[in-house]
Amino acid sequence: MPINSHYKLILSILITLFFNACNNEKKAPVVDADSLASCESNLPSRFGVKVDSTFIKKGRVDHADMVYIPAGEFLMGASDEEGRPDEYPQHKVKVSGFWMDQTEVTNASFSKFVKATGYVTTAERKPDWEELKKQLPTGTPKPPDSVLVASSLVFSPPKEIVSLNDASQWWEWKQGADWKHPEGPKSNLKGRENFPVVHVSWDDAQAYCKWAGKRLPTEAEWEYASRGGLKDAKYPWGNEAIEKGEAKANTWQGNFPLNNSKQDGFQLLAPVKQFKPNGYGLYDMSGNVWEWCSDWFRADHYEKQTDVTINPQGPKDSYDPMEPGIPKKVVRGGSFMCNASYCKGYRVTARMKTSKDTGLAHTGFRCVSSQ
Ligand SMILES: [Ca+2]
Ligand SMILES: [Ca+2]
Secondary structure (H helix, E strand, C coil): CCHHHHHHHHHHHHCCCCCHHHCCCCCCCCCCHHHCCCCCCCCCCCCCCCCCCCCCCCCCCCCCCEEEECCEEEEECCCCCCCCHHHCCCEEEEECCEEEECCCCEHHHHHHHHHHHCCCCHHHCCCCHHHHHHHCCCCCCCCCCCCCCCEEEEECCCCCCCCCCCHHHCEEEEECCECCECCCCCCCCCCCCCCECCCCCHHHHHHHHHHCCCECCCHHHHHHHHCCCCCCCCECCECCCCCCCCCCCECCCCCCCCCCCCCCCCCCCCCCCCCCCCCCCCCCCCECCEEEEEEECECCCHHHCCCCEECCCCCCCCECCCCCCCCEEEEECCCCCCCCCCCCCCCCCCEEEEECCCCECCEECCCEECC
16 A cells, blocks of 8 residues: 555545534534534544653742732533533632643743753654554555654645535644644744643643743643633623624634734734733633643533532543543643634533543643642
């Protein structure tokens, strides 16, 4: 089989086939395996690439550029009819007070971490065929080494679109794309110091937070913080529709992914702090980049919450009915690619999931600290 066919085979198997959950279609609040596709379902993972961060010493937290989120109780999950099935039912959660980064972690901050530790991110490592073949049909021949190369997923809008159910039309598995080269080997970070770092896996985010003396937020902490002290509002800023009034977040305006009218000022990623913060002083809790949480993702997790939970840490394991074999972590908040016609990830209750070793052009993170 020629190299190109190998490559296409792998991509065709691993790239999103089902995108209905990103549609703005109202659904009954029940967990239904057939309707739980995701914006990242079946995207290629890093094929089991493992990173070792045990050599990184836990740093001492610095509260500069963090805000304190006071302890409280809230109803986690969606109460309106706009959520996907995994956002129901609402359930009572209590969280202790904690500190949270005001912004998504920037390239400038991530550069300091890499310089200090010599850390090599997941997307900079060669995929592991032994892990990859577990995700492919039995008997799939090993592709040549020239195919199994360090890569990441970059956004590559097509000239025309067949269906919003096929994400492979706008995601490209690009060799040499990583946090230092966001669009591929010819790109760099010049002038992007204040942009959120992207192409970072969950493991990379964990490693950074450890170095900074912090940790990733739990999903409950993330949603509580995103609400900014508002009671049961849809968005961090309240209930006004994202399209109305002044720009509130970096999302996608127009016909995704073909046209972007850039009413919010940004075609793709934006530097952090370009829009008003929420009630807690947090920026970009909606849009710009999806943000990793510490929790495993389970589609049925909310259904199992029958009593008030205190500082919940999420389920013990992961289960995504769309891809039962691939453990996934929760990501929150939506990205510059979210549009009401396709993905309302900027809602405070919107949940998404990604395999922990995946790097994407629209996924980053921020850290928290209990002390
Ligand atoms: Ca935008
Ligand atoms: Ca964000």
